[in-house]
Structures are given as C-alpha cells and as structure tokens.
Amino acid sequence: MTTVIKNGTVTTHDRSYKADVLIDGGRIIEIGEGLTGDEELDATGCYVMPGGIDPHTHLEMPFMGTYSTDDFDSGTRAALAGGTTMVVDFALPAPDGQGLLDALQMWDNKSGRAHCDYSYHMAVTWWGEQVFDEMKTVIEERGINTFKHFMAYKGALMVNDDEMFSSFKRLGELGGIAMVHAENGDVVAELQAKLMAEGNTGPEAHAYSRPTQVEGEAANRAIMIADMAGVPLYIVHVSCEEAHEAIRRARQQGKRVWGEPLIQHLTLDESEYMNKDWDHAARRVMSPPFRNLKHQESLWAGLQAGSLSVVATDHCAFTTEQKRYGVGDFTKIPNGTGGLEDRMPMLWTHGVETGRLTPEEFVAMTSTNIAKILNCYPRKGAILPGADADIVVWDPQKEKTITAATQVSAIDYNVFEGKTVKGLPRFTLTRGHVAVHDGELRSREGHGEFVKRAGNTPTNKALSKWKDLTAPRPVQRSGIPASGV
Ligand SMILES: NC(=O)NCCC(=O)O
Numbered sequence: 001m002t003t004v005i006k007n008g009t010v011t012t013h014d015r016s017y018k019a020d021v022l023i024d025g026g027r028i029i030e031i032g033e034g035l036t037g038d039e040e041l042d043a044t045g046c047y048v049m050p051g052g053i054d055p056h057t058h059l060e061m062p063f064m065g066t067y068s069t070d071d072f073d074s075g076t077r078a079a080l081a082g083g084t085t086m087v088v089d090f091a092l093p094a095p096d097g098q099g100l101l102d103a104l105q106m107w108d109n110k111s112g113r114a115h116c117d118y119s120y121h122m123a124v125t126w127w128g129e130q131v132f133d134e135m136k137t138v139i140e141e142r143g144i145n146t147f148k149h150f151m152a153y154k155g156a157l158m159v160n161d162d163e164m165f166s167s168f169k170r171l172g173e174l175g176g177i178a179m180v181h182a183e184n185g186d187v188v189a190e191l192q193a194k195l196m197a198e199g200n201t202g203p204e205a206h207a208y209s210r211p212t213q214v215e216g217e218a219a220n221r222a223i224m225i226a227d228m229a230g231v232p233l234y235i236v237h238v239s240c241e242e243a244h245e246a247i248r249r250a251r252q253q254g255k256r257v258w259g260e261p262l263i264q265h266l267t268l269d270e271s272e273y274m275n276k277d278w279d280h281a282a283r284r285v286m287s288p289p290f291r292n293l294k295h296q297e298s299l300w301a302g303l304q305a306g307s308l309s310v311v312a313t314d315h316c317a318f319t320t321e322q323k324r325y326g327v328g329d330f331t332k333i334p335n336g337t338g339g340l341e342d343r344m345p346m347l348w349t350h351g352v353e354t355g356r357l358t359p360e361e362f363v364a365m366t367s368t369n370i371a372k373i374l375n376c377y378p379r380k381g382a383i384l385p386g387a388d389a390d391i392v393v394w395d396p397q398k399e400k401t402i403t404a405a406t407q408v409s410a411i412d413y414n415v416f417e418g419k420t421v422k423g424l425p426r427f428t429l430t431r432g433h434v435a436v437h438d439g440e441l442r443s444r445e446g447h448g449e450f451v452k453r454a455g456n457t458p459t460n461k462a463l464s465k466w467k468d469l470t471a472p473r474p475v476q477r478s479g480i481p482a483s484g485v
Pocket residue numbers: 058181237285286287288314316335336337
C-alpha cells in the first residue's frame with residue numbers, strides 16, 4: 001500500500017519547496033507534484049520535515065538505586081507524539097566490570113518494545129583489556145560508533161583522565177567517536193560533601209554543587225585529551241557559556257568537536273530550584289542543572305552561529321516518588337528530567353516562532369545534523385527518495401498547553417507544565433506507518449528497528465588523515481656527531 005503526503009511544503013536542512021511525497025515499503029519513493037497513493041494525508045498549511053532524532057535518551061536506565069520510569073514502550077510513544085521518530089539510548093555496562101557486549105544484550109532485551117527506530121551509544125564506565133577488545137566488535141559488528149564517558153558521578157559511572165585517554169586513543173584507531181558528560185566529578189563530590197555538612201540538604205544544593213566552572217573545566221579537558229588522542233568529540237548536555245566557549249574555541253581552531261544543548265537548558269532556568277515546594281524543585285534536578293538567562297542566550301547564539309550543533313533532551317524520567325529518595329539528602333535525588341514529547345514543539349515555539357531559528361535550521365538541529373554526525377544520513381534525517389519514511393507533518397498553527405494530565409510519558413509531572421506551544425505534529429510517520437494521525441496515537445509496540453551506524457565516518461577519515469600528516473617525525477640528519485666522551 002502506498003501513502004502520499006499532499007499539498008505541503010517539504011522542508012529540509014537546506015531548502016523549502018512545495019511538493020507531494022510518495023511512500024512505499026517504509027521508504028520515500030518519489031517527491032514531486034500531483035502524486036497519488038492509496039492513502040492520502042493532507043498537509044495543507046504544513047511543513048513536511050524529516051522526523052526528529054533525539055540522540056540522548058535514558059530509557060529504563062538503572063541509575064542512583066532505581067530505574068528511569070519511561071521505558072522503550074512509553075518513551076518511544078512519547079517521542080512519536082512530539083514528532084521524534086528515532087531515539088539513541090545509552091547502553092551502560094555496570095562499572096564493576098560488566099562487558100560491553102553483555103550490556104548490549106541487556107539493552108536488546110528492553111528495546112524490543114520500541115514504537116520507533118532506535119540506536120545505541122555505548123558507555124565506557126570502566127577501563128580494562130576486555131573493554132579494549134570488545135570496542136572493536138561493538139563498532140564493526142554491532143554498528144555502534146559512539147562511546148560515552150562520564151567525567152562525573154564519582155564512585156559510580158565516572159572514569160578518570162588516564163582511562164579516558166586510553167579509551168579515546170582506542171576509538172581513534174577504530175574510527176569511533178568519543179562522547180563526554182563534561183563535569184569535574186572530583187570537585188562536585190567535594191562541593192556536595194561541604195554543602196551537606198553545612199546543612200544545605202535541599203534540591204537547590206544540587207545546583208550549588210555543580211557551578212558552571214565544573215562543566216567548563218571538564219569540557220576543555222575533554223577537548224584537549226581528544227585532540228591528543230586524535231578522536232572526534234561530542235559533548236552532551238552543554239548548559240553554560242564556559243563549556244560553549246571551550247567548544248567554540250576548539251571549532252575555530254579546526255578541532256573536530258560538537259556540542260549538544262538540551263531543550264530544558266534553553267528554556268528553563270535555575271529559579272526552579274528555589275521553589276518552596278520540595279517536589280517542584282526535586283523534579284527538576286538534573287546534571288548539569290538549569291542555569292540563568294545569560295547562559296541560555298549563549299546556547300541560543302551557539303545554535304545560530306553553528307558552534308552548537310544539535311538539540312536533545314537527555315530524557316531520563318523519574319516519578320515524584322523516585323525523586324523523594326533524596327528527601328534530607330539532595331545527593332540521593334535521582335538525576336534526570338523528561339522532554340522527549342516536548343523537544344520539537346518547545347524548540348519550534350522558542351526558536352522558530354521568535355525568529356531565532358529558520359524552519360530549515362530547526363530541521364538541521366532536530367534531525368539532519370545528528371544523522372550526519374552519527375553516520376546514518378541520508379537513511380535518516382532526510383526527505384529524499386530512498387530515505388526511510390520517518391516524517392513529521394508539522395502544523396505551525398496547532399497549539400496546546402503542556403500538562404502532565406495529557407502527556408504520553410509515564411511520569412506524574414512535566415517540567416514544562418503550563419507552557420503553551422505553537423507548532424505540533426499533524427501526522428508522524430515511522431518508516432511509513434502513520435503513528436500520529438491528527439492528534440491520535442496509532443503507534444505499534446515492536447515496530448521500531450535498530451539502526452546500525454558504521455564507524456570510520458567522514459569526520460574520522462578526515463581527522464586521521466590530518467593527524468597522520470601532522471604527526472611528529474624524526475629529523476633526517478646527514479651525519480651523527482661523535483660522542484663527546
Ligand atoms: N543528566 C541527568 O541528570 N541524568 C541522566 C544521566 C546523564 O546523562 O548524566
């Protein structure tokens with residue numbers, strides 16, 4: 001059966017034009033005028049865009065003594081409801097020595113419920129011969145080319161500089177991409193202990209324990225270590241000017257570094273932690289914490305200027321009951337917030353509707369840029385013949401007020417509660433299946449497929465060539481002087 005999307009404006013990362021889009025067998029087969037199909041979707045007044053890709057989710061993640069509540073079922077339904085058609089989740093080996101392949105098996109056991117396509121990043125939570133060896137299999141056989149390192153969460157997921165340098169060098173050899181959660185975990189641990197000792201036990205102390213300096217220092221350190229190891233670097237959840245500045249400078253110097261701000265850091269601020277209601281503040285505890293207007297403006301400017309590349313969510317949703325594990329001790333509040341369902345409408349509302357972004361830039365930041373970085377473009381992130389029919393028909397006039405009462409996510413609150421958004425999906429298609437039909441969710445459990453992503457991306461190849469060309473070489477001398485003895 002064929003499906004045709006009619007009367008819309010096709011909008012990609014580089015242009016917009018009027019055309020119909022014909023779909024068969026889960027792929028786009030033709031783009032043009034006057035197309036017909038068995039099923040017609042009317043896109044009058046809408047943009048026809050590549051479905052969103054959220055490159056940063058933690059679905060059913062074991063973390064801080066519990067599991068994040070949205071799993072591959074509710075999480076991917078929430079994604080589709082908001083126009084996102086692919087998520088990339090982090091497979092996390094237990095830091096006490098669990099192998100990478102073993103962790104991937106655990107993630108495979110969970111992801112079978114996905115309603116949209118998905119891929120994984122691999123986390124490196126400890127270092128040893130087994131990790132070194134298995135990295136090759138992960139890249140070459142499992143099709144996962146991105147490896148995340150936590151520079152924070154001391155005593156749990158954190159790796160030290162020597163481990164990070166070893167891992168980065170191995171990734172450079174194998175054609176992988178390094179990722180970091182950039183916060184100085186040693187400093188955070190000390191600040192946490194000091195705050196607790198002084199009786200600062202509430203959720204606001206979470207923000208006090210993670211000032212922008214800890215992020216800026218770690219981002220800069222990771223950039224320099226990646227440069228010495230000869231590996232491209234992707235910095236997740238960039239929240240402040242200090243980290244952005246390090247990325248901006250590195251990119252201006254020709255280093256291969258990308259920065260990913262989150263929709264939460266772009267639109268919410270630290271005043272949330274001062275709320276008199278403990279639950280309200282604790283629900284917003286995430287790392288890095290929300291910042292102030294100055295940092296938000298830096299992130300928006302980075303998106304406009306191209307020094308920041310991708311907008312994600314870091315969706316890691318805990319219920320109020322789970323957040324209450326940290327009553328009396330803020331260090332025990334599970335870190336993480338939701339956002340999968342709201343990323344695209346919030347970015348459209350605060351980006352395109354305000355004139356900060358063009359619709360084409362919106363597509364680039366929510367889909368195409370990350371598809372290119374992760375090496376799954378143009379299968380994903382494109383409206384082109386042959387691409388997967390992961391499409392969102394975006395209605396710029398459709399409005400709603402975000403509320404937990406009607407959200408798809410399984411948790412009992414929403415950090416964007418009460419915010420009105422203008423710009424929502426009329427239809428969301430996942431490999432041709434119409435999963436959102438005029439506000440109605442018609443997704444299918446298990447429809448999602450794993451997306452393999454080969455290593456040795458174009459960026460890896462270019463960087464390796466450059467590093468070879470500029471590597472230190474011995475000076476060729478005509479004669480060696482006699483020893484002075
Ligand atoms: N960001 C956060 O607070 N929770 C999820 C885990 C991580 O990305 O650090």
